[in-house]
Amino acid sequence: MKRKKWNILVYLFLGIIAVFTLIPLLYTLSASFKTNPEIAAGGAHLIPKEFTLDNYKQVWSVGQEGHTFWTFTKNSIFVSLLTVVGTVIVTSMSAYCFQRRHFPGKKLLYNIFLATMFIGAGAITMFPLMQITSSLQLNNLIGVVLVQVFSTSAANLFLTMGYMKTISVELDQAALIDGCSYFGIFWRIILPLCKPILATVSLMSFQGSWNNYLLPNIMTSMKPAMQTLVVAIVKLKSSGGAGATQYNLMMAGTMFAVLPILTIYIFMNQYFVEGVTAGAVKG
């Protein structure tokens, strides 16, 4: 009896939160089917007065210089995938070293990483970043990837370290006794155990990279071939103050852009579902 009552409460709570989450999402979806004047008119209605598929058609054929929607998607996938790979490699190795190992200069480096977290938003360092990447001949998507990987490295580092703390040190010691090298401990023991947090970090960096607008925009300003999807979609929307903003196209484009992330999330879900360390250390 008590179990049932508890369950009902739980579902009620989840339901309320679900409604709260859904409403703005539904508005985004409905806006993608509305005409621009209708969106700008505002209003509480979800069903469009003038249902139109034009927005989607326009988004699909977005292009400058004949580069199509597909090109931009490819670029986005490329950038985001590489960002994820880079982030996972860098984060896992660095977190392991800071968390488990001791070496001279560790405290100093740790504090430097920490310090970069305090200092502001990415936009401020845009000018010098452009100069640095230009001088390194990295004024392309690879440059975008590198900047993205490293600018969030501090935050990811700390999150991963926090998770690593929960992995018992005794595992390390056991492996050492068995003759494992330090890198071996990392590769064989720690890394597999960190799958959940690394999955989360990957998801976060994929999503951050996918939706990132400012950075790719400025680094690919004059090279439409290299633009990512979100940049192209936001360009669809804007005409600045001298013309009207095309919110309808932006909404339709957003619906497109959401699909890959959703797919990756569902794919990653298995890492969150399975328990990973059931009984790794017994007794």
Added chain:
Amino acid sequence: MPSKRKKRLSMTETVQSYAMISVGVIGLFIFVVLPLLWVLRYCLFSYKGFGEIRFVGFDNFVRVFQRSPKFWLSVRTTFVFAVGKLCVELPLALVLACMLAKKLKGRTFFRSLFFMPSMLSVAVIGVIFSYMFSSYNGVVNEIIKLINGVGGIKFFSKASTALMVLMIASVWQNFGFNMLFFMTGLQSIPEDLYEAARIDGATERQQFFKITIPMLGPVIQMVVLNALLGSLKVTDLVLVLTDGNPLGQTETIMTYVYKQFFTGSSGAPDYGYASALVVVSAVILGIVTVIYLTSTKKGSEIY
């Protein structure tokens, strides 16, 4: 024999450690530290983007501390925003994580749904929320009119209500992610601990407070720190939703600093003053972090 082995190990240890973090450190230096230094070098100078770069010593800092009432107002606003929003968002994320970590029907559906807000770009969120809270015919006001019978609230014309909208939008955007982090943390708690507790007759609530929370300690510490710093550094959402209106009362630290760098048509930037602001805000955030880490140190020790 043992001592020789120890020496050899510590040498390889150092070398291996350096090798493993080298990529991260080098990358950080080139792409993060260097640009920051580039920006910060102006803090002792005065520079408009053209003309001479003049040395002015600590003048910029004096200005920050003595003649920047709007900056300190934004500091206050930011803290109110961050604390207010986290008090709602983090417990919510934790509770949801616990609920959805267990076997529950529809678990995947709820997880995916709660995660969706963070997939939208900030620009879209800003547009949708400003239309939803519009005073003319926004949906929130329509609901208020239904319940209250009176005309709605002009959310964006008063600082307090505008800040509230910002907080709601930010919670909506971020709770999914934090919920995810907590869920991964929950995965790492061995099942047998719960079993043992159940055998010993502990109730659900006791299990929650005596096992779950302590074991999640380090994860909670880091997630809260991340969320706190992220909230204190909020820029995009504010720029898109209120742009500091009304009258600059919803400016946050980072939007204020951003506007000092990118002045648009309102004048030439003063990079010196702007850099000094960056330094001061970094110090503020640093102090917050240190206070936070030292006071939660106990929580992160487990076993």
Added chain:
Amino acid sequence: MMKKLLCGLLTVTMLGACLWGCGSKGEEPAKDAGTTQEQGGGAETATGTEPAEAAGDAEVVTYYCAIGAYLETMKAEVDNWNQTVGKEKNIYIQLTSDIDNYGTNLTAMMQSGNYPDLYDYAYDYTDFSANGWNYDLSTIDELSDLIARFEPYLVDGVNYHDGRLVGLPLEVIPVKFAVNLDLFEKNNLELPKTWDDVVECAKVITENGDGVDYGYGFTWQWSGGIRRLAMKSCYSSTGVSWWDNGNAKYDFTPFKKSIEAHQEMYENGYMFPDPSELSIDGIRSKFAEGHVGMITAYGYDIGVYNDQFPAQCNWTIIDCPTYEEGEAPYKGVYLNRSNVGITIGVTEEHLPAVVEVFKFLHSEELYSKLYSVGAIIPHESSIMESTEMAKEVKNWEEMSDLTNYAPLNLYPDNLLTVEGDNYNTVFQAVIMGAAEFDDVVGDLNDRYNAAYQQLKDSGDLNLEAYEKPYTALQK
């Protein structure tokens, strides 16, 4: 396991390189010819006909623009040129646009040495000249004819910076008022002539509006919204802006009438709710729907109310209101916009191609085409007279009528570092009722004049152009 790691890395790199290769190879003309033709049909709605790719060896001229309202027309024209004249001369114009963040992106590119060949001189980039990032056009011989054609319209400080010619004129953007005739008729109102009339009309329309129609449309979400909507629409009586060129000082006191009119309208709720939450597009769409009585309108708003938010009411364009009754010395102002500039990144060998494109972008044919679709109003009345409108553009004639209109004077706002709030913020506070105009204007004047003096003393810029006595009458 080292091997495993290496293998993993290699695979990923290979995959990445493949994808990247696919992405960039996709531009090869042969491959894309097929896809662009297929896209041709579906793409008509968005981009017109798909452009053919650059021939492999054509000289590419990069043009980074900030065109918003008429971007599609411009793209079509550029494609047309690329396929006709461009093919003959083996030049290909690569047009990329960016509207949000244009200034920031452009500055970042210039600073890092990634110069586009041509860029839009849409804003007052005095610092570009000071940093030596642009070409002095008068040093290019092939352009002397073109320069001579625009000679009567060149203005120091707009086209010349410190003696260097950096841009040629593109268009004039008049500042006028858009009025909803239906609402005026319904309320038996006459078109407003003074700011007092405006407040009166707004009052009547709002009171009879039942919470649906409001008298005046306004927003301060648009950057510099107050300057653009409340200040630039106020020159007819006095011919003075906030910067007094002759006396080289700032004076905001003449704007009392307009700012206090706005204050009254905000206070009494005659403005469409709420300036804090409406973007410029939000309020424009409300006007288009017929719920707003009056709103400041710029030249490009004609395109907005014809194409983007087609107006569902009867509307017209009238001159901006004056401060007092009676005939004003002249009717209003227009903004003077320049066309493109050439950056310093253009090498000697590349210059001839760039000059060709430059000539095209200033050609009478292009200006005429843009005028015919209601995109720009060129300086030269000869072009306007000889062009037939390509389609019906409502109220285009009223907007392009510039008799007795004067160019907006030069003001050095962009160059000053003012401590404290700028005038947009200060006036916003006044309009919202948080301050009184008379209390704040003195301090505002002082701060701006101090900032100007500081700029002058520093010697970083030559400010002569801003201190020439200003004759308000059109040439």
